[in-house]
Amino acid sequence: MSEADAFVLEDDGPVRHLVLNRPDKLNALDLDQHVRIKHAVETAQDDATVRVLVLSGKGRAFCAGDDLRADAPVGDDPLTGRRVDLDLGTGPAFLLESAGVLRACPKPTVVLLHGHALGSGYDYSLSCDFRLATEDVNYGDPRIHRALWAAEGWSYKLPKLTNQSLVTPIAYLGQTMDGATAYARGLVHRVYPAGADLRVAARGFLQQLATIDTAAYAETKARILASVDLPFQQALAVSP
8 A cells, every 4th residue: 555545535525534544554643644634634624615524544443543663754754853762653742733733623523433542543532523433442542551652632631521530540540441431431422333334324413513604613612622721710701
């Protein structure tokens, strides 16, 4: 498979699918993939024909995490001048940027979780507005067991998405969840049968999102993020 085929854009009317396509690696992410995701989100948010962004993965998994054996990036290195020499990859510097762009996207963002959804795949999922999963997904962040980085911002986002008492087994113990558990903890919005093709099963919901007024959605999302990201007293000034 060529590098150009590793990340696929597919439009279903106003719904744009950003598809990780390295199934032989369970869609593990190298630096080039992070760059592609960031660029795709930036392009889509400026395209009036795109009303919903959906992140998914082909094959047996959404994303197994970072590709720790990845080759050097193709073309210009986005980490030039700030690369850290690590034994286990490049670190989270660019992931922080790309996940931040995804979280701030003014359009509806959805992630489809199946198979393994771990590590950096988990990071990206927490930056999406909606998380849809199969019952048998293996979802979470086991990086603590390998003493890997946790600097993408999930430690900020996770307690805001679920009850703080539920954060501890996820973050401190690296426990992963199936779809039902993630739903019960408020981290997944819909759960589908094991083995379901989520692009087919969730199509009605995705098309429903596409009917929402774009400006109203963007304004509502901006206000919610502004309120969530500010201390309480400052948030009062921007909340409706």
